[in-house]
Structure formats: structure tokens, C-alpha cells
Amino acid sequence: MSDKIKILYIDDEKDNLIGFKASFRIQYQVFTAVNTEEATTILEQNPDMRVVFSDQRMPGKTGDVYFEEIKIRFPLPIRILITAYTDVEVVINAINNGNIFRYIRKPWIEVDIISAIEEANKFYIANSMLHIKNKELQDAYAELDKFAYNVSHDLRSPLSGILSAIDAMTQMSDITEIREMLFLIEKSIFKQEEYISGMHDYYRSHQGTLKIDKIDFNQLADELKALFRIYIDTNNIEFKIEVQQHTPFCSDEHLINMILNNLITNAIKYQKKDFVDKKINISIQVDESEVNITVSDTGIGIPESHYDEIFNLFSKVNAHGTGSGIGLYNVKNALHTLGGHMEVHSVMGEGTSFEIKVPNKK
Numbered sequence: 001m002s003d004k005i006k007i008l009y010i011d012d013e014k015d016n017l018i019g020f021k022a023s024f025r026i027q028y029q030v031f032t033a034v035n036t037e038e039a040t041t042i043l044e045q046n047p048d049m050r051v052v053f054s055d056q057r058m059p060g061k062t063g064d065v066y067f068e069e070i071k072i073r074f075p076l077p078i079r080i081l082i083t084a085y086t087d088v089e090v091v092i093n094a095i096n097n098g099n100i101f102r103y104i105r106k107p108w109i110e111v112d113i114i115s116a117i118e119e120a121n122k123f124y125i126a127n128s129m130l131h132i133k134n135k136e137l138q139d140a141y142a143e144l145d146k147f148a149y150n151v152s153h154d155l156r157s158p159l160s161g162i163l164s165a166i167d168a169m170t171q172m173s174d175i176t177e178i179r180e181m182l183f184l185i186e187k188s189i190f191k192q193e194e195y196i197s198g199m200h201d202y203y204r205s206h207q208g209t210l211k212i213d214k215i216d217f218n219q220l221a222d223e224l225k226a227l228f229r230i231y232i233d234t235n236n237i238e239f240k241i242e243v244q245q246h247t248p249f250c251s252d253e254h255l256i257n258m259i260l261n262n263l264i265t266n267a268i269k270y271q272k273k274d275f276v277d278k279k280i281n282i283s284i285q286v287d288e289s290e291v292n293i294t295v296s297d298t299g300i301g302i303p304e305s306h307y308d309e310i311f312n313l314f315s316k317v318n319a320h321g322t323g324s325g326i327g328l329y330n331v332k333n334a335l336h337t338l339g340g341h342m343e344v345h346s347v348m349g350e351g352t353s354f355e356i357k358v359p360n361k362k
Contacts (some may be wrong), residue, residue, distance in 0.1 A: 004029040005047055005121055008077070010063070011055040020053075023110055027116065036066045042060045043070065044257035049077045051120045053104075053113075056083035056090065064094040071099055076128055078120035080108055115186050162189070210252045210337065212361050217243045217284045217291070220253075224260060224282075237278040245286040250362040255334040260293070261353050267297035270352070290340075290360055296353035302346040310344075 008031045009020045017032040022031050031046065035037035035058070041186045043049055045062055052070075054063035062216040081103040083091055091103045105113050165181045172178050221241040232239045260282075268278045275298065279296050302310060335342055340358035 005117065006031065006049045007051040007053065007117060008033065008039060008042055008049055009053040010036065016055070024113065031347060036061050037099060040070070043074050043077065048242060050124045051080060051117055053080050053082055054075045056081055064090055064099055066092065067099040068097065070142060076124065076131065078124050080104060080116055080120060082108060106121060143232040176241065184192060211254065212250050213253050215249050215253050215256060216251070217245045217286060220257065221284065224264065228268070229266055235278065237268065237280055239280050241282040241284065243284045247288055248362055249286045249291055249360050251338060251358055255338055256358065259331050259334050259356065262331050263295040267295060267299060267328055270299040271297065272300055288360065291358050293356040296351060298351040301348040301350055302344065302352055303348060304346070307344050
């Protein structure tokens with residue numbers, strides 16, 4: 001692939017096209033078109049075209065009219081009009097309307113063309129960067145809108161449950177019914193606490209800064225067993241963590257912990273309800289270069305078509321469980337910050353396995 005700047009010259013006189021290409025084919029990658037239809041085809045096939053020259057007076061359509069037409073469809077290529085002195089008023093209008101970057105008088109000379117290309121290329125680079133930043137900003141606003149909507153919805157839902165339970169309790173006198181309402185209130189509070197914790201992880205994973213410490217995965221495994229014991233016991237899940245660590249491992253312990261917390265939480269949530277032999281197995285193997293972590297379960301599974309979707313913010317590809325749609329998004333961002341990566345393997349109705357690799361930053 002050529003690294004030369006791509007330029008296009010449109011002119012209905014073939015001799016002019018031949019002369020132009022002969023003059024500049026060494027410095028630049030030159031495309032020529034004898035009419036605007038051919039030029040449009042070339043632009044469609046070359047989205048990285050940087051500069052477009054056009055003769056002003058052509059049969060059927062003038063250069064300034066064509067530039068005005070392609071301004072929206074092909075905004076990035078810099079447009080330069082080649083015109084005679086008598087067309088200067090047309091040129092001024094084209095410049096004022098933003099249709100062209102500059103113009104060159106006929107007959108052109110090489111130094112003027114080269115100067116125009118170099119100036120146009122600088123403008124193209126600046127304009128392209130601005131275009132990319134505008135796209136990123138639009139995407140960020142779209143994500144922010146979605147974020148704000150989902151946050152307000154997911155925060156309101158457990159609160160509504162609590163208020164409804166309290167309202168019902170004011171009409172009750174039976175202690176058993178009141179206890180059932182208290183259980184629902186407790187469940188709603190836990191859900192909201194989990195959601196707020198997810199928001200904190202979301203914020204932490206977007207900071208982009210790392211706090212590197214030595215991590216003892218045997219100690220981390222013991223902490224995870226203690227943290228999830230009540231959930232494991234109440235759901236009758238066989239829970240195993242195997243650690244092989246014979247070398248120091250350094251990374252951001254908070255992010256590693258957050259990754260494991262989210263994956264284990266999902267493995268608990270998405271177990272098959274009536275399945276007797278529920279299992280969650282975690283393997284942690286540390287070597288000099290990285291840690292390999294596998295979290296597998298006997299849950300409901302994930303359709304292969306949804307592997308990419310599950311890592312989107314607030315994505316809920318399955319109605320089963322009470323997930324907020326933040327967990328795996330946080331895992332993805334944490335891994336990106338750590339320089340790690342993850343693979344998903346799942347069989348519907350049998351279970352899911354997440355395989356993670358994180359580099360050792362010792």
C-alpha cells in the first residue's frame with residue numbers, strides 16, 4: 001500500500017489529465033477523472049482521498065457546483081478549483097460558501113500545485129483529527145444519555161419496591177406477613193447496594209491510573225471464599241478455587257479483585273434454578289509473564305451471537321437473574337486498563353467459561 005498522498009484531478013480535457021499525472025505521479029498517488037460521475041466513483045473507492053482538484057468549466061456541471069454537491073457526502077477531501085481569471089467571482093462565492101479550500105489559476109504551474117497540495121494536506125490532517133474527536137464526542141454523549149437513563153431507572157426500581165413494601169406493612173398486623181415484607185425490603189436494598197457498587201467500579205475503571213502492588217492470589221482466594229460464602233451456601237453451589245503461584249505477581253489488586261467479583265457474581269446469578277449439581281470452578285495460574293484466570297460455571301449459558309453484546313454498558317441479553325448490565329462492561333474496561341484480554345466459551349444449557357490473561361507488571 002502506497003504512503004503517498006492521494007489526489008484526484010477532474011477535467012474534461014484528457015490532455016490536461018495526462019499532463020497533470022505525468023507531472024505529479026512521482027510525489028503523489030494521482031487519480032484522474034474526465035467527468036464528475038467518474039470522479040464520484042473514484043471517491044467512493046478511495047475514502048482516504050486527501051485532495052481533489054477540479055477544472056471549473058466542464059460540460060454538464062461546473063467545478064464549483066460539483067464541489068458543493070460532494071461537500072456533505074465526502075467532507076474530508078480538500079477541494080481546490082482550477083479556473084481562469086474570468087471566473088474569479090464564481091471562485092469568491094465558492095470560497096465564501098465553504099465549497100473550496102482555495103483556487104489556482106489556469107494555466108497552472110507545478111510549484112503552485114505542489115504548494116496547494118502541501119497546504120491542503122496539513123488542513124486535511126487537522127480536519128480529520130477534528131472529525132474523529134467530534135465522532136468520539138457524539139459517541140460519548142450517546143453513552144452518557146444511555147447511562148443517565150439507566151442509572152435513574154435502576155435506582156428508582158428498588159426504591160419503588162421498598163416504598164411499596166412499607167405501604168403494605170402499614171396495613172398489616174400479622175407478624176409473618178411483616179417479616180415477608182422486611183425480606184423484600186432487604187432484597188431491594190441489597191440490589192441497590194450492588195448497583196451502586198457497580199457504579200463505583202465503573203468510575204474506578206475509567207480513571208486509567210494503576211496502583212501496582214504485589215498480589216498474593218492464595219490470600220485473595222480466601223477472601224473471595226469468605227465474601228461469597230453466604231451466596232454459595234444458600235444457592236447450594238459447589239465452589240472451588242485452585243491457585244498455582246510460585247512467583248511474585250504485580251498488578252492493580254483493586255481491578256483484579258473487581259474482575260473476579262463481577263465474574264463470580266454473574267456465575268452465581270445465572271445458575272440454572274432447579275439444577276442439582278451447580279458448580280463454580282476458578283483456576284488461577286501465575287507465571288513470570290502473566291496470570292491466567294479461568295472462571296467456569298454450570299449456568300444457563302450465553303448464545304454465541306451475544307458474546308460481544310454482553311460487554312456493552314447496561315447490556316442484558318437474558319431476562320434470567322437481576323443483573324444491572326454494568327458488571328461485564330466494567331470487566332472489559334478493567335482488562336483494557338491492565339493490558340489484559342479475555343475469551344468467552346459457552347454452551348447453552350451447560351455453562352460458561354471466561355478465560356483471562358493479565359500481564360505481570362513486576
